[in-house]
Amino acid sequence: MIKTLPRLLLLTFLIASRYALAATSTEIKQPQAPVTAITPINVSPGDSDSAVNAWNSRTASLTKAPGFISATLYQSVLPGSPWPLIEIVQWQSYTTWTKAHDNPGRNSLTGFYRPAVAYFNLAARHESQLPEALLNRVKKDPAFSHPESPFVFINLMEMAPEDATTFIADWKIRSQLTRQQAGSMNATLYRAVLPDERYSIINVSQWQSYNAFVDAQNDPTYSRQLQNNLNQTSSIxxxxxxFRPVAYQIQTYD
Incomplete structure (x- = not known):
């Protein structure tokens, strides 16, 4: 339970989650439209299990809140991640999110997003067909556990506001290449609703395996396209x- 957490961990959760402060509704365009709340959470390795248990207890209290859809807590596969946990919560609207939280204001850790572009790969395969000789841009990390199993790639991006539109347009082009790669399942590129979010763009993509992800990154056509695009958004x-999901909550009904 949350009362058993170390004081510092407790403070982190109080700040970064349910008691996070909400933005004023006048800052949010279309506050009645669906919104995704994304919160990176920093905990020490020894506190991960307690953090997951606390998240489950806390989030369970939201499952009957009007407007709540679902929540997933993702845990980093690799040690040393800047954000060991990331929470992604779907709400029917920003207005319902505000009503479900107690305080008027907004914490900088919780960002509000809406999809800018997405794809779903109906023909995803389990293994890549790339020759071993081409696997030279991205090296496999031996610390990655169960590289043959599904995982979620989450890319948090800071960039100048003027670069965001260009990046999204480039991502649409690259996604046509990515969705053809073996093991690519789906991806959503979220754009921040508010202009002052730390991470203005967040990419969440699902892969059938880490091996397939590495192979896709080393595809020469994709690699060249990515480098060209990043060169156009120097502020990124x-x-x-x-990550892999470690906890999940969904709307419940009486």
């Missing part, structure tokens, strides 16, 4: 993370 700062 990336935090790449590899």
């Amino acid at each position: 700062k990336l935090i790449r993370g590899f």
Whole structure:
């Protein structure tokens, strides 16, 4: 339970989750439209299990809240991640999110997003067909557990506002290449609703395996396209993370 957490961990959860402060509704365009709340959470490795248990207890209290749809807590596969946990919560509207939280204001850790573009790969395969000789841009991390199993790639991006539109347009082009890669399942590129979010763009993509992801990154056509696109958005700062879901809550009804 949350009362058993170390004081610092408790403070992190109080700040970064249910008691996070809400933005004023006048800042949000179309506050009645669906919104995704994404919160990166920093906990020490030894506190991960307690953090997941606390998240389950806390989020369960939201499952009957009007407007709540679902919530997923993702845990980093690799040690040393800047954000060991990331929470992604779907709401029917920003207005219902505000009503479900107690305080009027907004915490900087919780960002509000809507999809800018997405794809779904109906023909995803389990293994890549790339020759081993081409696998030279991205090296497999031996610390990645169960590289043959599905995982979620979450890419948090800071960039200048003027670069966001260009990046989204480039991503649409690259996604046509990515969705053809073996093991690519789906991806959603979220754009921040508010202009002052730390991470203005967040990419969440699902892969059938880490091996397939590495192969796709090393595809020469995709690699060249990515490098050309990044050169056009020089302000971008990336935090790449590899995650698997460790907890999930969905709307419940009486």
